[in-house]
Amino acid sequence: MSTCRVLYASTFLPVVLLIGIFAHAADSAAPRITTPIDESALVQLTGNTHPLAIPRFDQGPVPDNLPMTHLYVVLRRSQEQETSLEQLIATLHNPGSANYRQWLSADQLGQQFGPAPQDISTIARWLSLHGLQINTIYKAGLTIDVSGTVAQVQDAFHTEIHYYRVNGELHIANASDPEIPAALAPVVVGVSSLNDFMPKPVSNKLPGFTFPCTGCPDGFNNTIQYDEGPGDFATIYNVNPLYGGTHPITGRGQTVVVLEPTDIQPADVATFRSAFGLRSYSGTFAQIHPGPGCADPGKNGDEVEAAIDAEWAGAVAPDADVELASCASTSTNFGGFIAAQNLLDEKTPPPIMSLSYLGCETALGPSGNAYINSLWQQADAEGVSVFVSSGDGSAAGCDDFDFAQYATDGIAVNGLGSTIHNFSAGGTDYADTVDGENSTYWKSANSASRESAKSYVPEMTWNDSCAGSVLYLFYGYTSGLSFCNSPTGEGFLNIVGGSGGPSFVYDKPYWQAEILGIPIDGKRDLPDVSLFASNGFWNHAVVFCMSDANEGGVACDYNDPIDIFSNSAGGTSFSAPQFASIQALINQRAGAPQGNPAPGYYALAAVEYGTPRHPNASALEACNANRGRMIASSCFFHDVTRGNNDVPCYGTNDCYLPNGESYGVLSTSDIRLQIAYPAHQGWDFATGLGSPNVTNVVKNWP
Numbered sequence: 001m002s003t004c005r006v007l008y009a010s011t012f013l014p015v016v017l018l019i020g021i022f023a024h025a026a027d028s029a030a031p032r033i034t035t036p037i038d039e040s041a042l043v044q045l046t047g048n049t050h051p052l053a054i055p056r057f058d059q060g061p062v063p064d065n066l067p068m069t070h071l072y073v074v075l076r077r078s079q080e081q082e083t084s085l086e087q088l089i090a091t092l093h094n095p096g097s098a099n100y101r102q103w104l105s106a107d108q109l110g111q112q113f114g115p116a117p118q119d120i121s122t123i124a125r126w127l128s129l130h131g132l133q134i135n136t137i138y139k140a141g142l143t144i145d146v147s148g149t150v151a152q153v154q155d156a157f158h159t160e161i162h163y164y165r166v167n168g169e170l171h172i173a174n175a176s177d178p179e180i181p182a183a184l185a186p187v188v189v190g191v192s193s194l195n196d197f198m199p200k201p202v203s204n205k206l207p208g209f210t211f212p213c214t215g216c217p218d219g220f221n222n223t224i225q226y227d228e229g230p231g232d233f234a235t236i237y238n239v240n241p242l243y244g245g246t247h248p249i250t251g252r253g254q255t256v257v258v259l260e261p262t263d264i265q266p267a268d269v270a271t272f273r274s275a276f277g278l279r280s281y282s283g284t285f286a287q288i289h290p291g292p293g294c295a296d297p298g299k300n301g302d303e304v305e306a307a308i309d310a311e312w313a314g315a316v317a318p319d320a321d322v323e324l325a326s327c328a329s330t331s332t333n334f335g336g337f338i339a340a341q342n343l344l345d346e347k348t349p350p351p352i353m354s355l356s357y358l359g360c361e362t363a364l365g366p367s368g369n370a371y372i373n374s375l376w377q378q379a380d381a382e383g384v385s386v387f388v389s390s391g392d393g394s395a396a397g398c399d400d401f402d403f404a405q406y407a408t409d410g411i412a413v414n415g416l417g418s419t420i421h422n423f424s425a426g427g428t429d430y431a432d433t434v435d436g437e438n439s440t441y442w443k444s445a446n447s448a449s450r451e452s453a454k455s456y457v458p459e460m461t462w463n464d465s466c467a468g469s470v471l472y473l474f475y476g477y478t479s480g481l482s483f484c485n486s487p488t489g490e491g492f493l494n495i496v497g498g499s500g501g502p503s504f505v506y507d508k509p510y511w512q513a514e515i516l517g518i519p520i521d522g523k524r525d526l527p528d529v530s531l532f533a534s535n536g537f538w539n540h541a542v543v544f545c546m547s548d549a550n551e552g553g554v555a556c557d558y559n560d561p562i563d564i565f566s567n568s569a570g571g572t573s574f575s576a577p578q579f580a581s582i583q584a585l586i587n588q589r590a591g592a593p594q595g596n597p598a599p600g601y602y603a604l605a606a607v608e609y610g611t612p613r614h615p616n617a618s619a620l621e622a623c624n625a626n627r628g629r630m631i632a633s634s635c636f637f638h639d640v641t642r643g644n645n646d647v648p649c650y651g652t653n654d655c656y657l658p659n660g661e662s663y664g665v666l667s668t669s670d671i672r673l674q675i676a677y678p679a680h681q682g683w684d685f686a687t688g689l690g691s692p693n694v695t696n697v698v699k700n701w702p
Contacts, residue, residue: 029116032186042179045190048365053173059163064151069330072192073144103383106139114141130156142374190367199357201305204535204571230276230315231451239694251317251584257350258309260326261335262302272311272545277449281318290342297328307546309577316581351593354580356389356573360398361415380421383593387580388417389572390426390527391499394645395676405493410653413501420509424526425575427498427533429462458628461643461686463497467665484648484663495647500685511599516609517682527688535570603702604636609682640687644678
């Protein structure tokens with residue numbers, strides 16, 4: 001049975017009562033709305049029209065009476081407040097500070113760093129005057145939940161809401177950038193979203209696969225001994241030593257929350273745990289719908305994603321409890337955000353949260369990016385570790401990896417996970433198949449718990465496209481450009497692979513500087529660390545269970561090759577909950593929540609990799625992922641140096657496309673080929689810091 005966590009006695013409250021609830025906040029903040037609101041003196045909130053809301057897709061206005069529920073109006077702190085909060089968060093992660101891990105509550109965030117109560121009251125009254133219902137003013141003071149009709153939204157924000165048909169699907173979106181009275185601009189950022197182009201799940205199956213697969217590199221047969229299950233993961237990434245001894249580290253006492261817009265069948269989690277030898281552990285599973293404004297979504301088309309998240313969030317830390325926090329998405333708001341926002345307002349927020357969805361920074365716009373930043377910033381300040389998938393579109397984070405044969409939107413990253421307050425989980429592939437070494441790393445048959453991995457397996461970048469260097473070398477070509485324009489290469493026109501690149505929104509955090517490989521670009525660079533995430537391209541995929549036939553599921557009989565194939569996939573969807581599960585091990589050993597784990601990972605990387613001026617040559621050699629089973633046992637990270645996350649492209653956006661070629665490849669230069677991006681020693685855009693040796697990371701956590 002699902003449970004509901006309620007923050008207030010009622011979801012819908014009068015403005016006066018809500019202001020009263022929040023009146024204690026930000027007592028020291030000076031009001032920044034200092035002039036009367038004049039509806040004729042407007043400012044445009046530029047950049048907040050979705051890139052697909054364009055005339056050629058426009059189907060005309062939506063009805064005025066169409067409901068638009070649980071819109072998030074996003075506020076901002078003063079620059080002084082923002083600077084002070086970021087400085088405080090840095091001290092929360094500094095062992096030498098008196099503030100070290102003295103996490104804040106949502107109430108404290110609002111009291112110390114929220115807008116002035118008078119400003120919030122003014123904004124709420126302005127919204128109400130336009131007929132919008134104030135549902136909730138969240139405690140940190142940066143989010144106001146409102147509902148209304150299209151007519152009321154258009155009246156308040158001076159933009160029309162239209163229908164748009166894109167790829168055969170009908171969407172709604174604002175047709176122009178919103179406008180607000182200039183008097184409100186010092187505090188109001190905008191609305192987090194006025195469209196229903198929702199975040200996209202990043203679980204991934206190779207398009208066109210049949211069973212058995214024909215025409216795949218080296219003959220993909222998807223036998224279960226080459227698929228990754230929990231036991232294989234524990235062997236490959238060296239988790240098993242933590243499970244033994246007198247004080248086993250198994251995640252006991254920890255809770256991992258996965259954020260979803262759908263429910264799943266709990267029986268699928270039970271089947272998965274039973275099939276892979278996890279049933280003897282104490283970890284439990286529950287589905288919750290944290291209020292306010294959170295409706296039970298039931299089961300829908302995102303169920304595969306949610307099943308993957310729920311199963312793998314407890315697979316690495318099998319004694320940890322897993323909660324699937326799901327809320328129904330509204331006409332313009334993503335259910336996963338509603339769940340996260342409500343959980344972070346609880347007196348005791350969950351210590352670990354995972355999100356496996358994608359939304360590129362450009363499409364989110366300034367208001368959407370500001371909302372995501374404030375959400376994960378609040379989590380970090382409260383000691384909550386947030387893991388977000390980097391994406392499955394290689395270096396082309398704004399193109400649709402499910403449909404695109406080539407990139408047209410240039411280099412981009414997942415804006416749901418590009419802030420400096422979350423961990424970005426990337427993806428790799430195993431290199432044993434391309435090297436003809438399956439038998440070196442995998443037993444010929446599974447154990448009783450369906451484990452067959454023998455040791456660490458050498459890793460390379462995950463890249464299914466013709467621009468991938470491992471693939472074009474396999475076929476005897478010298479560049480992705482030549483291979484993509486060959487008859488054979490055209491069969492691999494896609495952009496599927498582990499995502500990474502520079503953020504165009506956020507500056508480089510202090511903890512990401514001075515690490516070997518990190519570019520001096522002034523930007524937050526993604527991903528942070530990676531795990532295997534391939535979708536079967538080189539014989540390997542990850543196993544899960546989703547048997548709901550109503551949503552395309554298949555029975556989870558792991559003795560049946562067809563069922564195995566149907567319940568195998570890839571994607572950084574797996575990486576985020578797997579890293580969240582690793583965090584449960586870290587938290588258990590540390591005895592406390594850790595907040596954003598990225599600073600901890602980079603502190604370990606500084607030891608292993610060194611700096612650009614002082615690289616650690618011996619460790620770089622010993623910890624190179626190409627060493628496979630001969631890799632040093634002392635490594636914190638397996639340094640992935642083989643492959644790239646480049647993809648074919650067309651057009652002028654970051655695309656090197658010489659005359660006479662049908663397709664180009666992503667490049668950081670338009671006058672000569674500078675591949676975006678190759679793997680190399682230390683950190684790189686393809687895999688971040690590489691992949692972890694989990695026992696060494698946990699036992700040496702800073």
